[in-house]
Amino acid sequence: MHVSEFIDLRSDTVTLPTDEMLEAIKQAKLGDDVYGEDPTVNKLQEMAAEKMGKEAALLVPSGTQANLVSLMSNCQRGELVLLEAESHIYWYEVGGIAVIAGLLPWPIKANKSTFEPQQLESALRPVNIHYPVPSLICVENTHNRYGGIIVTPDQLEGISEVAKKHLLKVYMDGARIFNAAIALRIDVKEFTKHVDNLMFCLSKGLSCPVGSIIVGNRDFINKARKNRKILGGGMRQAGIIAAPGIIALEKMIDRLKVDHDNAKFLAEKLVKIRGVNIDSKNVQTNMVTFDLDPSIDCNAFLQRLKENGILALAQARNRVRIVTHRGIEREHVEITAASIDRILNRT
Ligand SMILES: Cc1ncc(COP(=O)(O)O)c(C=O)c1O
Helix, strand or coil: CCCCCEEEEHHHCCCCCHHHHHHHHCCCCCCCCCCCHHHHHHHHHHHHHHCCCCCCEEEEECCCHHHHHHHHHHCCCCCEEECCCCCHHHHHHHHHHHHHCCCCCEEEECCCEEEEEEEHHCCCCCCCCCCCEEEEEEEEEEEEECCCCCHHHHHHHHHHHHHHHCEEEEEEECCCCHHHHHHHHHHHHHHCCCCEEEEEEECCCCCCCCCCEEEEEEHHHHHHHHHHHHHHCCCCCCHHHHHHHHHHHHHHHCCCCHHHHHHHHHHHHHCCCCCCCHHHHHCCEEEEEEEECCCCCCCHHHHHHHHEEEEEEEEECCCEEEECCCCCCCHHHHHHHHHHHHHHHHC
């Protein structure tokens, strides 16, 4: 298997499957999942529903498709969706919410992690002939663009109360929801009980090569199955994707703590480096974002990092994002901190 010669900190999506996952792919019992006949997919979906405390689940190829299928299955075309202005759905999913789902995204800027219930209340306008009908609130957990920040169960409860009052549904883009659960040392159901439905990704910190799972009540998942088919996401012997997913749910969740510890360790090193502005308290899970002094050219900095064998991403003009994951060990973090210091202060 190809192993990058770089210390690749761009995302936890770069994780490679474990040997056990590759073996499970070879051994998987397969069937045609469009007919609902792949036993490995069925097993994974049952496990996911159980873990999340919901009735049913559906395997889809990607997080982006999971979000799109969920939007289509929660809403009617022409309706309005309240979401956070820095959310993945709004920023990075090519406008599928509008282009394909036919929905009006209504972005609300949060201070950090998610909006306050009263922000939602003020955004919800009274019924009026001029306004589209609101139907859904989306939250993202952990929040990618805010640097892996957790939306706590209390925050979700506040949002859910507003939703109930206005007869709206709540959907969670829980791409990294297990990171949130591990960081707060609580069962993932403490989050999921406050939302109607959600998705989470197998292909990020959990190390699977492909796949995300949508979870919700049976009626919603039946609609989602149909919408997945519309999008061309009906897969045949998808057990080869589900087999590593089963291992992910059984064995890869607890180890996310290692990634969080490495992220915190890096943040504490970065605090001491001149030219880096970071509040280490904001490093809650496996992401480290920091601002460079305005005099520093971010792209030139990332290029220098690359020449030192380290890959990271620019998240804004002067903001760098680093993500820890399986395959990144403490020594890689040490090397990264030392390289950043050298680039900024010693050359
Ligand atoms: C919060 C969040 N949602 C959704 C996605 C989309 O996942 P995928 O890359 O599998 O389409 C990502 C990907 O990074 C993400 O960070």
